[in-house]
Amino acid sequence: MATTVAQPVEKTNYLNADYGIKSWLLTTDHKRIALLYLASVTFFFFIGGFFAMLIRLELLTPAGDLMQADTYNKVFTMHGVIMVFFFLIPSIPAVLGNFLVPLMVGAKDLAFPKINLLSWYLYMIGGAFALYGMINGGVDTGWTFYTPFSTTYSNTNVSMVAIGVFINGFSSIFTGLNFIVTIHRMRAPGLTWSRLPLFLWSHYATAVIMVLGTPVIAITLLLVAAERLLHLGIFDARLGGDPILFQHLFWFYSHPAVYIMILPAMGVISELVTCFSRKRAFGYYFVALASIGIAVIGFLVWAHHMFVAGISVYAAMVFSFLSYLVAIPSAIKVFNWTATLYKGSIRFTTPMLYVFGFIGLFTIGGMTGLFLAALGVDVHVTDTYFVVAHFHYIMVGGAIMAYLGGLHFWWPKITGRMYPESWAKLSALLVFVGFNLTFFPQFVLGYMGMPRRYWQYPPEFGVLNILSTAGASVLAVGYVFPMIYFAWSLRYGPKASANPWRAAGLEWTVPSPPSTFNFDETPVVTWEAYNYDEIEETEEAEVVG
């Protein structure tokens, strides 16, 4: 199975097949586009992270002393806009998904390679608009763009940023479209739906949300820009509009968008936990269908962001009920991942440490979601730091932990090099500790009543804010480390074999890094997903033989 024959001459792969800037900017190779995305989302991640540090530094003291109130408002808005639209949403799907979906289905590329490239260009153009808007006037509406503040009262460059997000939306739609068609039409012979890696199930669910949800936010933000320009009276109460309508439209996308961030992360975790437990995923069908369940019910819970916005009591009850239903599939996944460890043969590699971190933090994030779906408690904690802590547990503790875990896991496949294991373990630990120190105090702050988006605050919230800022600096170090050692490994890392983790999955049957067209001949799949028992037996036979 594993080829250990030395390779004296470097084989042609997708990285050295062609050189020059043009070969990258005009590539239609999904793997190269994934790397373009990797570079760009990393760029945006560090910009968003820089703003996060500014927020935490301002909040170190109760007084608004580091920057002006307006500056602070722009800083948290940019942090939110960049992290949500330009990092979290594209991160796993556009980087890991782009790289892995064709490899995992046994195809040469995605269904529409040129649209895939177009998607990256739209992302960059959208990003450029957003960055330009931020430098030229900034934007101070919060990433939620609530009306009528955004349409009538904000004097900042709202339209430019809204148009940036609008354009970026199409990049997301194209990625989703590509995934759906690829998974439907381009699976290798024998790769039935029930043999699909769970990574593909979750990306399929994600793609459905991208295609169905994103047009709504695109149109909504276009309406905001139009209202600013033409005073149409869609959202402005003085012109007969309805500001609450905006919230419905916004959350109709932006709540499912949370699942765009977390579903791919769940897919990554399913791959990692099986590989390092050497077992098939416990309850494969339940985990797979849970992804679809989340995608479907996820569309029906948006108004749980609006329990204090003056919606009817009975509407609130329906949305609360549905929010509890959507919690169940997530719980099922957590239980199944944990059960996968049972009677496994567990290796404590860096990706596995991220899995443990993910399950722990996602559990806390999910459980605190129950507080927010609970009508009576939500009224008290909504719009406070409790909400901030909750969604950072899901998005940072969940999505980014999984993204980093996945990046470590597939790094040898992507680059052909291994990363330094002990540095990686250290930074995983820093991320975990720093994250908890940053965000756990915010749950307490929120219940104490500290509202979010406050530039200054009463002094009794001081101690918890100091803890949070201290944690953020640890977290920052944990994020800078991988950046450094990944770059280092490109040149100095040990060469990776085709399958360094002895993992199941078609992507591990091709060399690291793969050739431009992935498979010399179309693979035929005759085994179930995660056939680790067979892999283990083969190895035993090899050792004995």
Place this chain on the structure above:
Amino acid sequence: MSRALKELEQDGLRYMLNFPLLPDRASTLSVHVDALYFFLVALTLVFSVGIALAIVILAIRYRRERQPKPVPIEGSLVLELTWTIIPLGITMVIFIWAAAIYFYETRPPRGAMEIYAVGKQWMWKFEHVEGQREINTLHVPIGRDVRMIMTSQDVIHSFFVPAFRTKADVLPGRYTSVWFRPTKTGRYHLFCAEYCGTQHSGMIGEVVVMEAADYQQWAQSGTDGSLASAGEKNFQQYGCAMCHRSDTQGRGPNIVALYGKPVLLDDGRTVLADETYIRESIMNPGAKIASGFKNIMPSFEGQISEDEMVALVAYVKALGNGMANPPAPVANPDTGVYPVTPNKEPSMVAPNQPKPAPSQPKQK
């Protein structure tokens, strides 16, 4: 600067020693919210610690050194059903419990005293029915149900008193309400919880819960008449009384005893005449035409401030419960002629006649 630092240090020390995890409990609601909160915290602890322990134990027990060969397991339907049904059951308990609290907190009790609030960038204005006005400080009596009737002059704000565990968005163009019954005298934070621009974090104030007698004294000292009487002046000043007469001869509907009643519209719908309806009928009269009347009233959008509007609403409400004088028929100041009821022909239905019961929404 050094003084500020010193103060900060002292404050820091104070809060380091006295480290609260909960805000004050100062309303009837806060006990209920805290009870559910503690239940949820306990549940979170059980599940998070349970999962964490399971991971640690399984990871140590089945580490590769100890378990070199994995045992293939497909799954277990019994387990899947268990961990689907039990969480579903638990969440349904939370759902019902939380919905009951929400139901309680969104239904103001009958006879609650009313205080009007107008939010604007970046301050809170409060108007008590006795006529007291205040900014960023809200005086309320202990042990009384207080219903806040709130609107915004500009963007969305949110009225949040952590010690009362309640919050409600304050919207432009309509009235929203929130109620509480204070149980502890003292001074509590009032925050704007919905981001509203530059000085969002400066839009904070204080709720002062007073003994009932102290409040009475405070509310009645040094005011120039009640809120409704201010509304009555506005009613005359804007010429409302010309058409909205207290008999059936007005060009517009008779508004005495209007508040809280169902109103039949010319398109056959029936709406409840609440604060938002009254406001809309003044700002955008064409939106809902009372049955039997023509769309002839001009809009007062941009002419009446939210403060005046609050007074008008209070006046119309006071008319309903006999607390204010009905509007007298007023002669046209230019001609000295009393307005004549126009258009007798379009409707034979007497305006504002109480409608038969079936179409009436159930009274709270």
